[in-house]
Amino acid sequence: MASTRRMGSIDSEMGEAMLNAAEEILRQHGYAALTSRKIAEHLGVKQRLVYYYFRSMDELLRESFTRLSIRELARLKSAVSSDRPLHEIWDVCIDTSDARLISEFMALANRNEGVKAEVVTFILESRKLQVAALKKVMMRYASHENFLPAEVLAFMGTSLALALNREASLGIRKCHAPVKKMIASFFEAMEPEEG
C-alpha cells in the first residue's frame, strides 16, 4: 500500500491555486526556483500545506503539466471543429500560453520520467489532431496535390510556431515578418475565406 498521508484534493480551490502559483513561478523564474516554500509564500500560506495537497514536488510538477496539457488539447479540439480549422489551429499554436513555460517543461521532460511521458502524449495527440484536420481540408479543396503531405505540414506548423514564440520571448524579430507572411498566404491558399 502506498502512503496515505495526503488528504486534500488537487481539484480543490487551494490545490488549483497551488498549480496556478507553480505555473507563474515556472514562467517567471524557472524550474530551479519552483519550491514548496515559494509556492506557499505566493499564496500567503505555510510551506507544510503544499504537502497536504501533493505527495511530493515531483507530483506537483506532473500535475501541473497534465493540467496545462488538458487545457491546450481542448483549445486545439475546438479549433479543429471550427469553420476555418487551419487558421484557428495556427492561432492556437502561435498564441499558446507562453514560450517560457513551454521551455521549462521541455527541459524538465528530458530528466523527469513523469513529465516526459505527459509531454510525449501531448505532442503525439496534438499532432494527430492537426494531421487529421489538414487531411480533411486538403480533401475538401481542389488543388491539394500542389501541397506537401499533411504530416509534413503539421510538423512544420508546430515547429515554426514554437520557434517564432521562443525567439520573440528573447526579443528577436529577424526574419519573422516574411515567415509570418508566407504562412498567412499559405493558409489563405489552402483554406480561402468564405470556403
Add this chain to the structure above:
Amino acid sequence: MASTRRMGSIDSEMGEAMLNAAEEILRQHGYAALTSRKIAEHLGVKQRLVYYYFRSMDELLRESFTRLSIRELARLKSAVSSDRPLHEIWDVCIDTSDARLISEFMALANRNEGVKAEVVTFILESRKLQVAALKKVMMRYASHENFLPAEVLAFMGTSLALALNREASLGIRKCHAPVKKMIASFFEAMEPEEG
C-alpha cells in the same frame, strides 16, 4: 574597481575541464543540478577551486555558453564555405551538440541576462550566415524563382532541425521520416550533386 579575487585563467587546463564538466552536467541533469559542488566532484577536486577559476556560478554559466557558441559558429562557417553549403549547413544543424544542452540554455536565457545576450547574438549571427549562404546558392542555380525567400528558408531550416532533435531526444519519431525526406529532396533540387 571590481573584485580581484580570481587568479586562475579560464583558458587553463583546469578552467576548460570545469566548463566540460558543466556541459556534461547540464546535458545529463539540467541546470538545477549545475552546482559548484557537482563540478568539483566530477573532477575530483574541492568545491573551493571552482571559485578560484570563476567569480561566480553566473560567470561560469555565461562562459560555458560563450564557448559553445564559438564552437558552433566555427562549424557553421566551415560548412558555409564548403562545396555543398546547404547540405553541410543542414548537417551542422541536425547534428548539433545536443538537443538537451540547447534546451537548458534556452530555458536559462529567459532569466539570465548574460546568457540571454549571448544566445541572442548567437541566433542572429548564425541566421545571417545561413541567409547569406542561401542567397548565394539561389543566385548560382537557375530556377531559384520557384523557391521561397532565403530568409524564410533559413528560419524554416533552423526551426525544423531543432524540433526534430528535440522530439528525437524524447523518443518521438512520428512524422519525422516524411519531413526528412522532404528536406532531402528540397536540398537536392536547390543544390544538386556535381553542381
Add this chain to the structure above:
DNA sequence: GTCTATACACCGATAGAC
C-alpha cells in the same frame, strides 16, 4: 594551485498540535 573550515540561506519532507 589547491586545500580545510566555515558562514549562512534554502531545500524536501515529516511529526504532531489545533
Add this chain to the structure above:
DNA sequence: GTCTATCGGTGTATAGAC
C-alpha cells in the same frame, strides 16, 4: 485544513593555511 517546529542535506561564497 492549516499551523509550529524540526530533521538532514545541499547551495553560494568567503577567509586564510599550505
